[in-house]
Amino acid sequence: MLQDTQLDLLLINPGGREKIYQNLGGSLTAIEPPLWCRLIAGYARDRGYSVRILDSEAEEMGAERIAANVADLRPRLTCLVVFGHQPSASTQQMVGARDACLAIKDVTPEQKILIVGGHVSALPERTLNEEPVDFVCKGEGPVTVVQLIDQLKSAEEADLAAVAGLVWRDLDGKIVTNKPAELTKELDTDLHGNVWDMLPMEKYRAHNWQCFGDLASRKPYASIYTSLGCPYKCTFCCINAPFDVNRYRMRKPEAVVAEIDLLHNTYGVKTYKFIDEMFVLNERHVMAICDLLIERNYDLNIWAYARVDTVKPHMLEKLRKAGFRWLALGIESGSKHVRDGAQKALKHEDIISIVRQIQAAGISVIGNFIFGLPDDDVQTMRETLELAQELNCEFANFYSAMAYPGSPLYTQAVTNGWALPENWSGFSQHSYDCQPLPTEKATAADVLRFRDEAFHAYFSHPRYLDMVTQRFGWDTRHHIEDMAKHRLRRKLLEDVAEKIA
Missing domain, CATH: 3.80.30.20 (tm_1862 like domain)
Structure with missing residues (x-):
């Protein structure tokens, strides 16, 4: 039997500094390692899933380059992580996230996209209605991401209703909001974020x-x-x-x-x-x-x-x-x-x-x-x-x-x-x-x-x-x-x- 070598999860930190900061983004603002990309990546990798992080902000990638990377990697699930580096940054990062999702769907329309983040959790149904994504996460993300990958990998038809924290559309187009995922309690073992090897450390x-x-x-x-x-x-x-x-x-x-x-x-x-x-x-x-x-x-x-x-x-x-x-x-x-x-x-x-x-x-x-x-x-x-x-x-x-x-x-x-x-x-x-x-x-x-x-x-x-x-x-x-x-x-x-x- 051939081994499944498909990448399970690609986490993307969206960019768009020029729209958020105008001319201040070039040299004055910080470029920070994306915390929640790290936390979700560590949680998934610890459970045996293959994971990569694409920090398009640090790499100064536009939407087209993001889409090209997704097309090359063909992950089972692409996840846009829109938490930002402070709570108020999540909403403004939706600009770069939307551009990236549009470009991905234009190049690989079959690619499954999940979006997570503070803004997304606040407005889950609106996000699913307005953004070019397949799924929305209401909650912090790690549990929902892993459970969704499990369903997408299933040999049988995916049971999306079983994914805690997921917001999705049923066959009739009706938006369904699943039961919430429990908050992760063991931070040091489950949300350690020790995936620094996945990040371009020289860019921050x-x-x-x-x-x-x-x-x-x-x-x-x-x-x-x-x-x-x-x-x-x-x-x-x-x-x-x-x-x-x-x-x-x-x-x-x-x-x-x-x-x-x-x-x-x-x-x-x-x-x-x-x-x-x-x-x-x-x-x-x-x-x-x-x-x-x-x-x-x-x-x-x-x-x-x-x-x-x-x-x-x-x-x-x-x-x-x-x-x-x-x-x-x-x-x-x-x-x-x-x-x-x-x-x-x-x-x-x-x-x-x-x-x-x-x-x-x-x-x-x-x-x-x-x-x-x-x-x-x-x-x-x-x-x-x-x-x-x-x-x-x-x-x-x-x-x-x-x-x-x-x-x-x-x-x-x-x-x-x-x-x-x-x-x-x-x-x-x-x-x-x-x-x-x-x-x-x-x-x-x-x-x-x-x-x-x-x-x-x-x-x-x-x-x-x-x-x-x-x-x-x-x-x-x-x-x-x-x-x-x-x-x-x-x-x-x-x-x-x-x-x-």
């Missing part, structure tokens, strides 16, 4: 800001996770869409550091992102990882997410010794009223205090701020910019409020009939057709204009530039000045200007 690079002072150290680079999910319920966040519940699961610290051992010793990686939506949360978990990293003395450059109310001052010295050089804080708004409305109750003085304590420990801060939250007006947005400038963090991200599918804000927007972007690319913060939410007192154009001007006001402010020069040197200052020269084109603002003219 850190964000520019993570390597201020030594921009040449952006490569080699890797992102890993220590936990999945988030116990909080911020109205603008869609982190828990694939999980249906606010489930927070942690890996064992020993497994996390063993992965860093592998990456450091095999690929020479010293620059890392901890991709957890909330790393600095469980003190025992965090401190155990720090202790193990301190023992190794790798001289790492790690950044991770935290909350103002989860960072404890007594943790900071150990975090810095372990290699955490950056913490990203979701400050969101300068207005307490607006923060409260977004389920982000923080006191002004506490924000300032913890930022100063983090900086005093030798850890840089990335402040994340949002303009256009439901209770915002021009005055409260101005308060947010003023708070950002008062804090003078080493870097800042300025966002427009978006109703991402899977977030409470999306449900609120749909219920109230608020205008949403016509295309998924419109959910990207940096795209040409970006369209944020309006508020009762500010139009979408007002919000977007304020966000863009706030970016330039912050990064061109003499106080900020002087601080950066002192902390990181003149080369970094010049790099930031060049970065701030980039002006994004915005269709929404061009349309308003045209009407006025």
